[in-house]
Amino acid sequence: MGTLAGGSMMTDELRQEISLVKEKTKKPFCVNIPLLRPDAEELIDISIDGGANVIATSAGNPKKFTKKIKDAGLKVIHVSPNVKLAMKGAGAGVDALVSEGVEAGGHNGFDEITTMALVPQVVDKVDIPVIAAGGIADSRGFVAALALGAEGVQMGTRFVATFEAKAHKNFKDAILKATDNSTIITARTLGPTRCIKNALSEKILKAEKGGITTEELLEMIGEGRSRKAAVDGDCDEGTVYSGQIGGLINELRSSKEVIEDIIEGAKVLVKTLAK
Numbered sequence: 001m002g003t004l005a006g007g008s009m010m011t012d013e014l015r016q017e018i019s020l021v022k023e024k025t026k027k028p029f030c031v032n033i034p035l036l037r038p039d040a041e042e043l044i045d046i047s048i049d050g051g052a053n054v055i056a057t058s059a060g061n062p063k064k065f066t067k068k069i070k071d072a073g074l075k076v077i078h079v080s081p082n083v084k085l086a087m088k089g090a091g092a093g094v095d096a097l098v099s100e101g102v103e104a105g106g107h108n109g110f111d112e113i114t115t116m117a118l119v120p121q122v123v124d125k126v127d128i129p130v131i132a133a134g135g136i137a138d139s140r141g142f143v144a145a146l147a148l149g150a151e152g153v154q155m156g157t158r159f160v161a162t163f164e165a166k167a168h169k170n171f172k173d174a175i176l177k178a179t180d181n182s183t184i185i186t187a188r189t190l191g192p193t194r195c196i197k198n199a200l201s202e203k204i205l206k207a208e209k210g211g212i213t214t215e216e217l218l219e220m221i222g223e224g225r226s227r228k229a230a231v232d233g234d235c236d237e238g239t240v241y242s243g244q245i246g247g248l249i250n251e252l253r254s255s256k257e258v259i260e261d262i263i264e265g266a267k268v269l270v271k272t273l274a275k
Protein backbone atom coordinates (compact mmCIF):
# COMPACT_ATOMS: atom_id res chain seq x y z
CA MET A 1 0.00 0.00 0.00
CA GLY A 2 1.27 3.45 -0.86
CA THR A 3 1.41 6.21 1.72
CA LEU A 4 1.16 9.95 1.15
CA ALA A 5 3.39 12.01 3.42
CA GLY A 6 0.66 14.32 4.69
CA GLY A 7 3.10 15.93 7.12
CA SER A 8 5.04 17.54 4.31
CA MET A 9 1.98 19.08 2.67
CA MET A 10 -0.28 22.04 3.21
CA THR A 11 -4.00 21.26 3.25
CA ASP A 12 -4.66 22.13 -0.42
CA GLU A 13 -1.71 20.06 -1.60
CA LEU A 14 -2.95 17.07 0.39
CA ARG A 15 -6.41 17.42 -1.24
CA GLN A 16 -4.78 17.48 -4.70
CA GLU A 17 -2.48 14.54 -3.98
CA ILE A 18 -5.38 12.45 -2.69
CA SER A 19 -7.43 13.11 -5.84
CA LEU A 20 -4.41 12.20 -7.98
CA VAL A 21 -4.06 8.89 -6.15
CA LYS A 22 -7.79 8.24 -6.58
CA GLU A 23 -7.46 8.94 -10.31
CA LYS A 24 -4.59 6.47 -10.67
CA THR A 25 -5.68 3.54 -8.53
CA LYS A 26 -8.63 1.84 -6.92
CA LYS A 27 -6.30 0.10 -4.47
CA PRO A 28 -6.23 1.11 -0.78
CA PHE A 29 -3.86 3.90 0.21
CA CYS A 30 -2.70 5.56 3.38
CA VAL A 31 -2.02 9.12 4.52
CA ASN A 32 0.63 9.71 7.17
CA ILE A 33 -0.17 12.51 9.59
CA PRO A 34 2.34 13.65 12.20
CA LEU A 35 0.13 14.61 15.14
CA LEU A 36 2.43 17.45 16.18
CA ARG A 37 1.09 19.41 13.21
CA PRO A 38 -1.24 22.05 14.70
CA ASP A 39 -3.67 21.33 11.83
CA ALA A 40 -3.51 17.53 12.27
CA GLU A 41 -7.28 17.22 12.70
CA GLU A 42 -7.91 19.14 9.47
CA LEU A 43 -5.47 16.83 7.63
CA ILE A 44 -7.31 13.84 9.08
CA ASP A 45 -10.68 15.24 7.92
CA ILE A 46 -9.30 15.88 4.42
CA SER A 47 -7.98 12.30 4.26
CA ILE A 48 -11.30 10.84 5.40
CA ASP A 49 -13.33 13.00 3.00
CA GLY A 50 -10.91 12.28 0.15
CA GLY A 51 -11.38 8.53 0.49
CA ALA A 52 -8.14 7.35 2.11
CA ASN A 53 -8.37 3.82 3.52
CA VAL A 54 -5.78 4.09 6.26
CA ILE A 55 -4.32 6.89 8.36
CA ALA A 56 -0.85 6.43 9.78
CA THR A 57 -0.37 8.62 12.81
CA SER A 58 3.08 9.54 14.08
CA ALA A 59 4.76 12.02 16.43
CA GLY A 60 2.02 12.19 19.05
CA ASN A 61 -0.66 10.25 20.91
CA PRO A 62 -3.31 8.85 18.51
CA LYS A 63 -5.90 8.48 21.30
CA LYS A 64 -7.72 11.73 20.51
CA PHE A 65 -8.35 10.75 16.88
CA THR A 66 -8.60 6.94 16.80
CA LYS A 67 -12.36 6.70 17.36
CA LYS A 68 -13.14 9.37 14.77
CA ILE A 69 -10.98 7.68 12.12
CA LYS A 70 -12.31 4.20 12.84
CA ASP A 71 -15.93 5.38 12.96
CA ALA A 72 -15.40 6.79 9.46
CA GLY A 73 -14.45 3.26 8.33
CA LEU A 74 -10.70 3.75 8.03
CA LYS A 75 -7.91 1.78 9.70
CA VAL A 76 -5.38 3.50 11.96
CA ILE A 77 -1.72 2.54 12.01
CA HIS A 78 0.49 4.19 14.59
CA VAL A 79 4.22 4.70 14.07
CA SER A 80 6.40 4.41 17.16
CA PRO A 81 10.13 4.11 17.90
CA ASN A 82 10.03 2.27 21.25
CA VAL A 83 7.98 -0.25 23.25
CA LYS A 84 6.37 2.31 25.56
CA LEU A 85 4.94 4.41 22.73
CA ALA A 86 3.88 1.28 20.82
CA MET A 87 1.91 0.12 23.87
CA LYS A 88 0.38 3.57 24.22
CA GLY A 89 -0.76 3.35 20.58
CA ALA A 90 -2.16 -0.15 21.11
CA GLY A 91 -3.97 1.12 24.23
CA ALA A 92 -5.48 3.93 22.15
CA GLY A 93 -7.18 1.31 19.98
CA VAL A 94 -5.17 1.54 16.76
CA ASP A 95 -5.43 -1.37 14.31
CA ALA A 96 -1.71 -1.93 13.77
CA LEU A 97 1.68 -0.50 14.67
CA VAL A 98 4.73 0.45 12.68
CA SER A 99 7.84 -0.17 14.77
CA GLU A 100 10.53 2.02 13.28
CA GLY A 101 14.17 1.49 14.17
CA VAL A 102 16.93 4.07 14.17
CA GLU A 103 18.27 2.82 10.82
CA ALA A 104 15.33 4.57 9.17
CA GLY A 105 15.61 7.67 7.04
CA GLY A 106 13.96 10.87 8.29
CA HIS A 107 12.83 11.46 11.85
CA ASN A 108 14.05 8.93 14.44
CA GLY A 109 13.10 8.28 18.04
CA PHE A 110 15.23 9.72 20.84
CA ASP A 111 16.13 6.26 22.18
CA GLU A 112 17.88 5.16 18.97
CA ILE A 113 16.70 1.54 19.14
CA THR A 114 17.50 -0.62 16.12
CA THR A 115 14.80 -2.41 14.12
CA MET A 116 16.35 -5.79 15.03
CA ALA A 117 16.02 -5.09 18.77
CA LEU A 118 12.75 -3.16 18.68
CA VAL A 119 10.43 -5.32 16.58
CA PRO A 120 10.46 -8.55 18.65
CA GLN A 121 10.08 -6.58 21.88
CA VAL A 122 7.01 -4.79 20.56
CA VAL A 123 5.60 -8.02 19.10
CA ASP A 124 5.82 -9.62 22.56
CA LYS A 125 3.97 -6.75 24.20
CA VAL A 126 0.97 -6.16 21.91
CA ASP A 127 -1.70 -8.29 20.29
CA ILE A 128 -2.17 -6.27 17.11
CA PRO A 129 -0.13 -6.60 13.89
CA VAL A 130 3.33 -5.02 13.89
CA ILE A 131 4.93 -3.66 10.72
CA ALA A 132 8.73 -3.36 10.77
CA ALA A 133 10.41 -0.22 9.41
CA GLY A 134 14.01 0.89 9.17
CA GLY A 135 16.80 -0.75 7.21
CA ILE A 136 14.66 -2.87 4.87
CA ALA A 137 15.11 -2.66 1.10
CA ASP A 138 15.08 -6.18 -0.29
CA SER A 139 13.78 -9.71 0.28
CA ARG A 140 16.43 -10.44 2.91
CA GLY A 141 15.26 -7.57 5.08
CA PHE A 142 11.63 -8.54 4.49
CA VAL A 143 12.13 -12.16 5.56
CA ALA A 144 14.21 -11.04 8.55
CA ALA A 145 11.35 -8.76 9.62
CA LEU A 146 8.89 -11.65 9.37
CA ALA A 147 11.25 -13.77 11.46
CA LEU A 148 11.20 -11.05 14.12
CA GLY A 149 7.43 -11.39 14.29
CA ALA A 150 6.40 -8.52 12.03
CA GLU A 151 3.47 -9.06 9.69
CA GLY A 152 4.68 -6.60 7.11
CA VAL A 153 7.28 -3.96 6.38
CA GLN A 154 7.32 -0.23 5.69
CA MET A 155 10.06 1.08 3.43
CA GLY A 156 11.01 4.69 2.78
CA THR A 157 14.52 5.01 1.39
CA ARG A 158 14.04 2.22 -1.21
CA PHE A 159 10.94 3.91 -2.62
CA VAL A 160 12.66 7.30 -2.96
CA ALA A 161 15.00 5.62 -5.45
CA THR A 162 12.18 4.65 -7.83
CA PHE A 163 11.13 6.18 -11.15
CA GLU A 164 7.75 7.17 -9.72
CA ALA A 165 9.01 9.03 -6.65
CA LYS A 166 8.50 12.78 -6.83
CA ALA A 167 11.89 13.52 -5.27
CA HIS A 168 14.40 15.59 -7.29
CA LYS A 169 16.94 13.66 -9.41
CA ASN A 170 19.80 14.95 -7.20
CA PHE A 171 18.06 13.50 -4.12
CA LYS A 172 17.67 10.11 -5.81
CA ASP A 173 21.30 10.24 -7.01
CA ALA A 174 22.48 10.93 -3.44
CA ILE A 175 20.80 7.71 -2.29
CA LEU A 176 22.22 5.72 -5.22
CA LYS A 177 25.73 6.98 -4.37
CA ALA A 178 25.36 6.34 -0.63
CA THR A 179 27.36 3.67 1.19
CA ASP A 180 26.73 2.06 4.58
CA ASN A 181 28.16 5.01 6.51
CA SER A 182 26.82 7.87 4.39
CA THR A 183 24.11 8.90 6.85
CA ILE A 184 24.25 10.69 10.17
CA ILE A 185 21.78 11.78 12.84
CA THR A 186 21.43 15.52 13.33
CA ALA A 187 19.37 17.50 15.84
CA ARG A 188 19.62 14.81 18.52
CA THR A 189 18.36 17.20 21.21
CA LEU A 190 15.35 18.55 19.36
CA GLY A 191 14.23 15.95 16.83
CA PRO A 192 16.78 13.35 15.72
CA THR A 193 16.88 13.20 11.94
CA ARG A 194 18.74 10.63 9.85
CA CYS A 195 20.03 12.14 6.64
CA ILE A 196 22.91 11.90 4.20
CA LYS A 197 26.04 13.71 5.40
CA ASN A 198 26.44 17.02 3.57
CA ALA A 199 27.45 20.64 4.12
CA LEU A 200 24.24 21.35 6.05
CA SER A 201 24.51 18.31 8.36
CA GLU A 202 28.14 19.27 9.12
CA LYS A 203 27.05 22.82 9.92
CA ILE A 204 24.26 21.59 12.20
CA LEU A 205 26.50 19.17 14.10
CA LYS A 206 29.19 21.84 14.54
CA ALA A 207 26.63 24.35 15.76
CA GLU A 208 25.12 21.80 18.19
CA LYS A 209 28.57 21.13 19.66
CA GLY A 210 29.11 24.87 19.96
CA GLY A 211 25.95 25.29 22.08
CA ILE A 212 23.44 26.59 19.54
CA THR A 213 20.11 27.90 20.87
CA THR A 214 16.84 26.09 20.07
CA GLU A 215 15.71 29.01 17.90
CA GLU A 216 18.92 28.92 15.87
CA LEU A 217 18.70 25.14 15.47
CA LEU A 218 15.06 25.40 14.35
CA GLU A 219 16.19 27.71 11.56
CA MET A 220 18.65 25.09 10.30
CA ILE A 221 16.26 22.12 10.25
CA GLY A 222 12.61 21.53 9.43
CA GLU A 223 10.29 21.24 6.50
CA GLY A 224 11.89 24.03 4.45
CA ARG A 225 15.23 22.22 4.54
CA SER A 226 13.81 18.91 3.41
CA ARG A 227 11.95 20.62 0.54
CA LYS A 228 15.20 22.32 -0.46
CA ALA A 229 16.70 18.88 -1.11
CA ALA A 230 13.67 16.88 -2.23
CA VAL A 231 12.01 19.56 -4.40
CA ASP A 232 14.77 22.03 -5.38
CA GLY A 233 17.50 19.38 -5.58
CA ASP A 234 19.94 21.30 -3.36
CA CYS A 235 21.58 18.36 -1.61
CA ASP A 236 24.28 20.54 0.02
CA GLU A 237 22.08 22.99 1.89
CA GLY A 238 18.94 20.83 2.12
CA THR A 239 18.27 17.84 4.37
CA VAL A 240 18.55 14.59 2.39
CA TYR A 241 16.46 12.13 4.42
CA SER A 242 17.85 8.65 3.90
CA GLY A 243 18.21 5.46 5.91
CA GLN A 244 21.36 3.44 6.49
CA ILE A 245 20.11 0.93 3.90
CA GLY A 246 20.85 3.49 1.16
CA GLY A 247 24.18 1.69 0.65
CA LEU A 248 22.28 -1.33 -0.67
CA ILE A 249 20.36 0.68 -3.24
CA ASN A 250 22.36 1.08 -6.43
CA GLU A 251 19.83 1.62 -9.20
CA LEU A 252 16.54 3.34 -9.85
CA ARG A 253 13.73 0.86 -10.30
CA SER A 254 9.97 0.96 -10.64
CA SER A 255 7.94 0.47 -7.45
CA LYS A 256 6.33 -2.55 -9.09
CA GLU A 257 9.74 -4.15 -9.68
CA VAL A 258 10.85 -3.40 -6.12
CA ILE A 259 7.79 -5.10 -4.64
CA GLU A 260 7.76 -8.05 -7.04
CA ASP A 261 11.47 -8.72 -6.42
CA ILE A 262 10.91 -8.71 -2.68
CA ILE A 263 8.02 -11.16 -2.87
CA GLU A 264 9.73 -13.49 -5.36
CA GLY A 265 13.04 -13.30 -3.47
CA ALA A 266 11.28 -14.02 -0.18
CA LYS A 267 9.70 -17.21 -1.56
CA VAL A 268 13.15 -18.52 -2.55
CA LEU A 269 14.71 -17.44 0.76
CA VAL A 270 12.05 -19.11 2.88
CA LYS A 271 12.54 -22.38 0.96
CA THR A 272 16.32 -22.16 1.37
CA LEU A 273 15.99 -21.49 5.11
CA ALA A 274 13.66 -24.46 5.52
CA LYS A 275 16.24 -26.89 4.08
Ligand SMILES: Cc1cc2nc3c(=O)[nH]c(=O)nc-3n(C[C@H](O)[C@H](O)[C@H](O)COP(=O)(O)O)c2cc1C
Pocket residue numbers: 005006007008032058079100103104105106107133134135136154155156157158160241242243244245
Ligand atom coordinates in the same frame (compact mmCIF):
# COMPACT_ATOMS: atom_id res chain seq x y z
C1 LIG B 1 12.62 10.84 2.19
C2 LIG B 1 11.86 10.26 3.36
C3 LIG B 1 10.73 10.95 3.82
C4 LIG B 1 10.00 10.44 4.91
N1 LIG B 1 8.89 11.12 5.35
C5 LIG B 1 8.17 10.61 6.37
C6 LIG B 1 6.99 11.27 6.81
O1 LIG B 1 6.60 12.31 6.28
N2 LIG B 1 6.31 10.71 7.85
C7 LIG B 1 6.71 9.54 8.45
O2 LIG B 1 6.05 9.06 9.39
N3 LIG B 1 7.82 8.89 8.04
C8 LIG B 1 8.54 9.41 7.02
N4 LIG B 1 9.65 8.74 6.61
C9 LIG B 1 9.99 7.44 7.22
C10 LIG B 1 9.36 6.31 6.40
O3 LIG B 1 7.96 6.36 6.49
C11 LIG B 1 9.82 4.92 6.86
O4 LIG B 1 9.33 4.59 8.14
C12 LIG B 1 11.32 4.80 6.88
O5 LIG B 1 11.87 5.39 5.72
C13 LIG B 1 11.72 3.33 6.97
O6 LIG B 1 13.10 3.18 7.01
P1 LIG B 1 14.03 3.10 5.68
O7 LIG B 1 14.32 4.52 5.33
O8 LIG B 1 15.25 2.38 6.16
O9 LIG B 1 13.25 2.38 4.63
C14 LIG B 1 10.41 9.24 5.53
C15 LIG B 1 11.54 8.57 5.05
C16 LIG B 1 12.27 9.06 3.98
C17 LIG B 1 13.50 8.31 3.51
